[in-house]
Amino acid sequence: MTSARSEWLDTALSYPQTSMTVWAPSMSAMYGDRAAVVDGDRVLSYRELDEKSAQFAGALSAAGVVEHDVVLMHLGNCADFHVAYYGALRVGAAVTLVNPLQPQPGLRRQIEETGAVAAVTQSQQFDTLLGASADTAIRLIAVVSDDSVEAGAVDTMQFDTVQFDELLARHSTEFEPAQVSGDDVAHIAYTGGTTGISKGVRVLHRNVVGNVTQMCGWRAGYQTVVNDGLVSLEKIEGLDIAGVVPGEGATIVVSPLFHAHALINTSFLLACGLTQVLAGRFDPARMLELIETHHASYITGSPAMWHALATHPDVATRDLSTVRVVSSGAAPIDHVTLEALGVAFPNATIAEGYGLTEGTCVVTAMPLVRGLGYRIGSVGLPVFDTQIEIRPQGDTTATVGPNERGELWIRGPQVTDGYLGHPEITAEQYVDGWLATGDIAYRDDDGYLFIADRAKDMLIYKGYNVYPRELEEILVTHPSVSTAAVVGRDVGATGQEPVAFVVPLAGADVDEDELMAYVAERVLPYKKIRDVVVLDALPTSAAGKILKTDLRAQLA
Template identity: 75%
Template sequence: MDLETLTEKHLAYPQVSMAVWAPSMGARYGDRLAVVDGDRTCTYRELDERSAQFANALAASGVRPRDVVLLHIGNCIEFVVAYYGTLRAGATVTPVNPLQPQPGLRRQIEETGAVVGVSQPAQAQTLRDAAEGTSLTTVVVAGDGVVADGTVVGFDAFTAGQPTRFAPAEVTGDDVAHLAFTGGTTGISKGVRVLHRNVVGNVTQMCAWRAGHAVAETPDGLVTLEPIEELDIYGVQPGKGSTVVVSPLFHAHALINTSFLLMCGLTQVMAGRFDPARMLELIERHEASYVTGSPAMWHSLATHPDVAVRDTSSVRVVSSGAAPIDRGTLDALVAAFPNARVTEGYGLTEATCVVTANPLGVGTDYRLGSVGIPIFDTVVQIRAQGDTTEVVGPGEHGVLWVRGPQVTDGYLNHPEITAQQYVDGWLDTGDIAYRDEDGYVFIADRAKDMLIYKGYNVYPRELEEILVSHPAVSTAAVIGRDVGAVGQEPVAFVVPRDGADIDEVALMAFVAEQVLPYKKIRDVVVLDALPTSAAGKILKTDLRSRLAEVSQPS
């Protein structure tokens, strides 16, 4: 297959909403396993029935189409059931990291107007405290030993006795499916308005790009898969194999991958916290055919001694994102998964998920360091920095702009920022990139000063705002320090207030109490003043040069 076949192919996009997804998958795959969660399992038929019960329970509790349901829960069967049940009811999903501290959790509830939250026992009290006095009046808790108490009800009790059928709500492609919070290119946490047609579009693109199948409407208003004859894809084989889920489902990458892979009939095996030995064991036991993760994870997995004793021959696709794969990790992956194609990709929440990816067509090649070419019906431009009217040529660096069916509807309650980044159908990603002569895209720098640590985005601005709220800190700047395969960790440069002394350890603890664990400050450097330009802008390039003076982590 040549690149021209891929770049010139256009898809038909079903005019449906995500409300039809669960019944469509149930009708197609029946008693095939959809989710494996430890000793618990859920077939596609059961996912259809259980999501219908959840949708009925939402309706019975007063939730109406376009209301918002907050998913404050980790990877488990209940997440999947609640996700599809919410969409089936026509409500909007707003996912959140279950470890999110209370202040950020409350802000998300207030901004979205969420009315129901789905949580888990260890974090349920945090959600209850965050929801006090807000629109969120019902907390559904998955797990054993849940005691109903006012606003709290157990997951099983919530759905008990509800019918196992639910006609998909009459929402349109222009209604909001997800309110997915991200720092975007500004570092300010904002809810991205991901429409139903964006999700359907991106999943449709993925089914064609990775499995060579179209998503087509059926006479009864559902959707199914049909092979695209001209696409010879070495990738996902619908109705066969499984995937081991490590990435958190509250993140756009895992969430969209779930709908794509479930639509293709792959069993989702929940792995829990990443452990290379356990993941290799799950790959062998469940004959995984598609695995996805970040370079840090792949480095740990591919170099683990168990690779030599585990059967990984079932794996056909190793998908990587978040950062470029280095040559050493790539070579180790090729050796660890002898029958797999390695593919890197690029995406962002503002474009639902996937924008570019290395092709899996038979005869196409892999290019080290590239995030591939634009997927179907996606157009990218590299525009000159400072002049958005100029499109630069091959090999020239510029700002990456994207247009396609997956480009979302902008930010919730941020019209000015939306107007800046969403222009005439195009999305300004804020990332610096270039293309080679064949159109392969390479990301040169991440948006603004964003760091990536263990595959997670870390925004310096958020940390800087917390640092300057400390009574001893006058000004602060955060930059990244390279820590090998796991990416960059945040280091803070701070200036004390007049007469104040800064306790570095206490300051790091102060920040840690207010952020997720991967965002913690790992080192503090106290300066008399931060270097600034004539215009007063902090010169982070100067601070990066000072990192050599900071003791390296042990």
């Protein structure tokens, strides 16, 4: 253990007794007229974000929205997402986030489960929201649109439907933040649903403030503090971090803001004064252009995105020297992509991390402190004030030793309050302050964490445990394979045999038999790939996670 690592792990933070209701005015006080959000030609300063969020809070209050009500965020990435998000929190409401492409039945289920009373949407998905909201508790729908809006054939007596900017214009640019406690719900965040039915997670204000505080310390070396009711930053002495410099640089936002990974990163980076440049639909050439144009210093995304970006030919012609941190989350990153990123961004630290909705967002991350070496394949160390244990599957009373696999359990200020409407599942996964993540992991001798697989993704073949992640790492080293995913196919009493879904590199042909032989040469016999399916693209969620449920359904 190096002294730098000891000093890093010995650091403990204090967590301000405040809520996310004060976030917008706090950021305005720190950064004023600095650009907060760039959305195409639209630029929103920190002061304007504060003022517009106050207007939206006033609009919600006038509509009868009070503390502990729920506001539905039915938006893609846009500047008004930030306005609505911080405005809803400011009035004391909880926000529930939803993919705007969610079909009407799933959208209605979320509205009913959360009891949402107001919603913000966009014109392109307005009709879907109207249909899903009929005969629910929703009474106000604000539509981000350049045109006035009408409720059409839906009973207009139920809804007050209004264009978002028109709604803001009716209200003052000042609004006193509501008085809610850290134990009140800030988000009802739905899980990705990659292994089953999506569930609403109760994320408390203290969880969000806590996780943002952890990231400000971990990525920038600053502590959040409260002065006169507002949050500000203070330098943590003794940490030499090659990361975010508050009040400088920008980040390019591609990941959907309705997902915890992007949302918590946004609040952390805005708290540090980085300009959020919204990139729209991911296009590697466009993103590389934005990085160069806006002198981006911090970029975050998923492995599928990084693979496309790092291997794009424009990498050789763009000036990417301003990038200091490349942060990867949402899913494990393969080492081939990791190495390509190092070449594409020579001045950046590649910082893989791990998190989950039930842990607000970030649980572990690669440190940015100088003097620590990178651990290939590791998702780093537990962020400040976070404990992790690796416990044998099926036995919550014991822990395993270094380099032994088991289920990952976590405890810290970011561990959320459980599942909405699922007390039995909550009791199973949230035990004495600890959260069972459902992920198979191990720690090396120095405490660095490695994610082996999802517990639900692990296969048992002839009595042996087979971890798809290990096989996927091998598959992507083949010269004809771009990306890969492995799932199990039922074979009766034998268990499940591994089947690979692969996407070829551009211009390459995959020989299925040769590829199976390639893997077989590198694994124990019971781990061999038994079949290969070639696809044009792997199915992924909006957050970049591979939808293995879809692949299993294809096998079935």
